Amino acid sequence: MRSKVQVSRAETGKRGTDSYESANRDTRSTRHDANLEPKTRRSPDQLGHWHHSIPFQRDRLATGKLRLQVNQHRVQHVLDRIARDYFTNNTDAILRVNNSVKAFGKYTITKSSRSFQVYDRNTLAAEPSSSRIALCWCVADKYGHHNLAQRLLALDSEVERRRNEIEHYRHTLHHSQNPMLKSVVYDRLDQSRDTLKHVQEHLEECVNLAKYLHIRGFNNETARTIVTKTQSANY
16 A cells, blocks of 8 residues: 555656646746747837838938038138128238229229229229239339339330330331331331330339339238237237
8 A cells, every 4th residue: 555655646746847847848938939029019000100200300311411501601601701801901911802903901903994993992093004003003102102103103104105106107007108108107116116115124123113012011011910919928
């Protein structure tokens, strides 16, 4: 009897152990399958909302880029205006603005049909034949060399007169059939050429003097500015 009871108890314990191990295997298998599945599952409505939000995000990025470009354009426009105003009013700057030239903060040079016009503020001050003579006149007038300014205009006018005279003599020689008249015109043409060369040399000397005044004045102004800044820094 005892042996049968012991065998029965042993079989019962083995069955319990097998059942316990089987339950553990099922639990581990369930946990393993759960780890393989996504932690959060989106419903179809949530997935649809996520897909619809992508174009909205793209629109926001495009709008942000457009605003950045507009802001950059505005900043550049403001900087250009500040720089233009600064150089226009600068007493040492020569700046081209549209079809005119702003010189030294007070002179404006414009081109007319036959010459250049120099305005001191709003008053017509000179009418040279070229922009180079116009700038030289502005330099001479700025630094108070009024005799040089008048001589520039006088020599410039003489050069133009001699050129027109030479052109007239050439036209006469081309159309005249009178040998005596041609002989006289040839002599006058040679004299006008020599005079033109002489006047051009004097005009070039005045131009070089104006350039020297401009460079010297610019260097003096630069040195004065450096000294002023140094003194201010020391204080």
